[in-house]
Amino acid sequence: MTNKIDDILSSWSAGRNALLYGPPATGKTRLISELFDALNNPPKAHKGILLDVADAAKPFSRPEQEITIPQPIKVVWTTFHQSYGYEDFVMGLRPEITDTGTRLQPWAGIFLDAALELADSESEYKSVVIFIDEINRGNAARIFGEFMTFLDFDYRDGGLVPLPLPLRQLTYEEGQSEEISRPGGKSASIPEGFTFPRHIYIVSTMNSVDRAAVPIDSALARRFNRIEMRPSLSVLAQLWDLDETTIPAPTDANWETLSPFVTSYLLLDRLNVAVSTDLGREFEFGHGLLTPVLAKKTADDGTIQPVEENDAWRSLAKTWDEMLFPQLEDRYSGRPQQLLDLLHVDTAPPAGGYAWTLRTNLGSTVAASTLAPVRVSELDIEVIKRSFRWLTR
Incomplete structure (x- = not known):
């Protein structure tokens, strides 16, 4: 993931915003949240950022990437959602009661407030991120409105064609201008012809598979450097201390001996190959879905110990x-046969119980073609082992 940090910082250096996109659970939000913390609490002695994913407690250090x-x-920090609007991000008008009646008071949203911050001669900040x-869970085109233009650095102060707000x-x-209220009780006004400051940068995330989200239109997308998170x-x-060079391909000879962690590794690999083939790579599963399966635990005495194998299977x-x-x-909604094939329902292990079976109907001659409901975690441990090992094939 270190190279993703490099990509973000390089985008900013080149006068571009950054958009991290990919399937859920690929680390997009975690990456930008830790970058947020690193920029918000920078060490005084250095100017760079280095990411070490092996250090869960303190993944960022300095210096390397300047x-x-x-x-x-x-x-x-902000999160777009379906109720998020232009008024939250750029500017809104709120009713305010005065001695002479009610008036609409302008309130700066996050994007406009960033511009006002850098225009404030008393501000200590030189950049705003x-x-x-x-970003695609709200109607991004509506949220940015005409300020979408200023995502392009050419139209900001110092750009090729600076434009007034x-x-x-x-x-x-x-x-x-009249007074504009800002967060924290501040206020500001801007002169006519005020141009958008250059040093305002955006990094955003987007799930590529979220059906409830609003697709980002091309006018907005082309104003970002797109960085794929796979x-x-x-x-x-x-996480599991596996040597990837020694992980075997599951065969008739070895599938019954696979450890829970090798099984989990091979399971995600097989599922993603199948999903990518059937539906497209944007529908794959992120590795974060399997990070709850831990190989180590903290004992009562504070020491780190390996988990019991059966606990790992559970x-x-x-x-x-x-x-x-x-x-x-x-x-696989609407593709029941593909799901059955993926789960090897018709080609179960030759002996022993198996988690996934067809639904049965007492007293009926109708052949079932739907999956029987099952909570795998409630099955016998030997069935759990056999089922997941078989599923890697």
């Missing part, structure tokens, strides 16, 4: 029931 945007940096999680909601007297088996191998089964299988059902 931060080339001006410092100090103000960071702002806005972190937007789930198009805030026609404001009234001006003698070349100065499912990573290597992250799981590191953890995999619980993760399957609560996270993996519901998403698998959603992806």
Whole structure:
């Protein structure tokens, strides 16, 4: 993931915003949240950022990747959603009762407030970075409105064609706007012809498979450097202390001996190959779905110890029931036979119990073609082992 940090910082250095996209659970939100924390609490002695995914407690350190945007940096976090609007991000008008009656008071949203921050001669900040999680869960084109233009650095102060802010909601007297309320009780006004400051940067995330989200239109998308976040088996191998060069392909000779962690690794690999083939790579499963399956635990005396093998199998089964299988059902909605094939329902192990079977109907001669409901985590441990090992094939 270190190279993703490099990509974000390089985008900012080149005067571009960054958009992390990919399937859920590939680490997009975690990456930008830790970058947010690193920029918000920078060490005084260095200017770079280095990401070490093996250090869960403190993944970021310095120096290596130099931060080339001006410092100090103000960071702002927001999450788009269906009720999020232009009024929250750019500017809204709120009723305010005065001695002479009720008036509409302008309130700066996050994007406009960033511009006002850098225009404030008393501000300590030289840059503002806005972190937007789930950018496609709101109507992004409506949220940005005409300010979409200023995502392009060419139209900002110091750009090729700097343009004035198009805030026609404001009234001006003698070349100065009315007061605009800002977060924290501050207020500001802007002169006519005010141009958008250059050093405002955005990094955002987008789930590529979220059916409830609003697709980002091309006008907005082309104003971002798109950085793909892919499912990573290597992250799981590191979490479970697996040597990827020694992980075997499941065969008739070895499938019954696979450990719970090798099984989990191979399971995600097989599911993603199948899903990518059937539906497209944007529908794959992120590695984060399997991170609850832990290889180590903290004992009562504070020491780190390996988990019992049966506990690891139960953890995999619980993760399957609560996270993996519901998403698998959603992806294969309307494709029941493909789901049955993926689960090897018609080609179960030659001996012993198996988790996934066809639904039965007492007293009926109708052949069932739907999956019988099952919570794998509640099955006998030997059935759990056999089922997941067989599913890797």
